[in-house]
Amino acid sequence: MAVVAVLLCLLLLSLSLAALLRRSDGRGPRWGTLHLLHPQGALHLSRLARRHGPVLRLRMGGRDVLVPSSVGTIREALVRHWGDWLGRPTSYLGSLVSRGGRDLALGGPCPGWRRQRGAVRGALARAGGRLGPLLWLQGRELCEELRSHGEAPLDPFEVFTFHTCSTIARLLFGDLVPPPRELRAFSHCLGELLQVWGCSSVQVLDLLPLLRALPNPGLRKLLRLVQHRDTFVEAQIQRHQVCPSPPPDTVLGTLLGHNFGARGGGLSPPRLHMALVDLFIGGTETTAAALGWAVAFLLHRPELQARLRAELEGVQGPPGPGDMGRLPLLQATISETLRLRPPAPLALPHCALRHTSLGGLPVVAGTVLVPNLLAAQQDPDIWQHPEVFLPERFLAPGTPSRSLLPFGCGARSCPGEGLARAELFVFLGLILREFRLEPGPGGLPGLRGSPGTVLRCPPFRLRMVPCQPPGSP
């Protein structure tokens, strides 16, 4: 253990020096690896971008890395030159957690990946039509659980994570959802998995292959969590396959090719397995983090809570995905939360499949692109008072909504955007109808993100004070 610690210290020291010794080749500074491992990740890179221009250049593990940090440069790469940037960089850790890159999010273009992508996007689009009742049911259960705490202070994040995970499980498996205890353990496992994967002591294995020969407790834990994840997912697929009359119209049914008229089927077993993992990983922590941020911001703005409640009281019945036009302030609150604190602030890395260019710089094939969505969404040239939480800005005419990119853009943008937006709208609407949000004993939550793959609000506790009898229409 001591040897590993000493080696890691030496390594970090040398990386720090490499990072400090920025190089220039006449095309502006090129930064060292440590900037990508910085605990404040996207925020730190945003500060660098503000000083050094909208395309940062870094070196990481022998590769060039570009970090576009404005809407213009991100769109130039991912929309205008989308075909050039369709790849994902391969990595040691990525391969370990994705059955050799056989998943949608980490895989690169090949016939199997294209089939998997079409099947997942098609299945989510088909499920979109029946989201309303499913989200009301899940949202009611979420509110029941919050209500069960009485007015005692609670940390909402675990509750949100369980219910976003449960939404994906209901979409995938219909009535064949696993029992709550099993699902709760699984959602906990996903959270831990992302956390351990994001740790610098584990991330460093991607950069320095030599370290892979040494024992690494973080890596051991990661592999244990991957095993838990895979056992759970495998068991659900088998349960569905042996069921004599599986529930109709589930996302898993579509992926298996069981649902009439749906595109799907023909996925190899590892690709089917990883498609389910993609939906759970993509749709659990991200949506829960956004809900957590919305609640945190609203604790700072009690008068906005009151206006939102008045807006919700003005429409009949609980808010559904079809009510977005009728509840503009709720919709604006969600947009502003996603603008100021995008849950995936550095999106996912892309990889150039061929030589291309960005912002006038020539780019060689194999270059990695890390879009800094956080920096782009706080660009003072586009947004007034960019660092202030102001949902009202989305109610004014001429809001630059096209500059909002929390789900990325182009061919690899998030396939769960519609689901996530509907879920945030219904869950936040139901919570605000039922409860007044008040700070817990620790006072108002901090609003700086905590480090990790997903940008989460630092832990906080709040009181949920009921302001409506349960389940009222």
Ligand code: HEM
């Ligand atoms: C607030 C919630 C969410 C946010 C902010 C978010 C954001 C993102 C972002 C920024 C990307 C990367 C885009 C890129 O590569 O440039 C992404 C990819 C992805 N997301 Fe989401 N996401 C959310 C919810 C969901 C949900 C609900 C699902 C599915 C149920 C999902 C599934 C995926 C998948 C599968 C990918 C990989 C797509 C690909 O590689 O082609 N996400 N998401």
